[in-house]
Amino acid sequence: MEFNPNNPVVKRCLQGMAMEENGQPEEASKLFQQAWHEATNDFEKFLATYYVARQQKNIADNLKWLETALAFALKINDDAVKSAFPALYLNIAQCYEALGEPDKAKQHDALATAFKEKPADKGPFYHGTKADLQVGDLLTPGGNSNYKAELKMNHIYFTALVNGAGLAAALAQGDGRERVYMVEPTGSFENDPNVTDKKFPGNPTRSYRSEAPLKIIGEVTDWVKQTPEQLQQWREKLANNKGEIIN
Template sequence: MNVATPEEQDPYPVSYERCDHVRGPFLHGTRAELAVGDELVTGHATHFQAGRVLHHVYFTTLVPTAAWGAQLACALSGVPGPGHIYVVEPAGPFEDDPNVTDKRFPGNPTRSYRTREPLRVVSELDDWEQHPPEAVQTMLDGLVRLRAEGRDVIYD
């Protein structure tokens, strides 16, 4: 996992009231094939928990973090390929993603955020490095373990 160095981390939590200082580009990794101008909106099922509909749309400023989103979405849904990473623009305020911020990592080293507002697709990132298959399998095995232990919690 590629995480922000202490110098790159924001010393203050990002909240709906305080997010204007965070600069993109903003990225969203997914299995979905989208076009410029499409909007990612809430209300879709997550790949991480069967039957769970999300109230937020998630994004990052780091390519490796977006790659995890794309690759895991494909692997969890049985779609072949690495998925897609899109450059997106948030239509409104956003906050740190509590699923990784402070719950799993101090601060926000994965530069992960969430919003209730749409994300508009600006372009697709064509040249990005995939995580190795064994790393993806390790993540999938970890998710299975978390589910078995009842710790696959999504704070949404």
């Protein structure tokens, strides 16, 4: 299941987050509740309940909604949803700790750690670039960031979503044509901390990074390409992003 920002429930949650950022928590709460009532499948219900939980002032109510979100997430066999388990279990552990139930807190904290140590995603994986490469070539860390030219990257980045790799190729530095390669990690990898547990729970864009090289095993040519207007919007968004890159 590919994360879809055009999904009506996702849009409703984005509206709620915007209200939060504007210091309007009551309006945000109404939008998250509306998302919950509009949700029609387990993924939408998981997402909506996660945000409803964030609005709860009472710890017991927070725990109830978090456990409801977890119950929906456990029904979904999807790597993007599984990436939210560490945050879900950790938040539930903190609720149990605050409620004076240390055994349950310890149990859920252990589950959070277990799910965080290694992403469950088995791929296939992709890397977008404008470089002309061959099968068998290795992509290694140490290149300049596409988003902050003076920054040397300590990791090599990749994704399990071909359209995400296509966007990365379109935004990459250089004058070559956009290329999306199928890649195979040669070592361990982790969720990209720059996008994981930010606006949405977990790693919905299935973005990863590794200190070990990626081996090119093929090339794909079919992905959804951005319009010039969409690319300009992305470039403006990145140019206006004041946040620090976690390197």
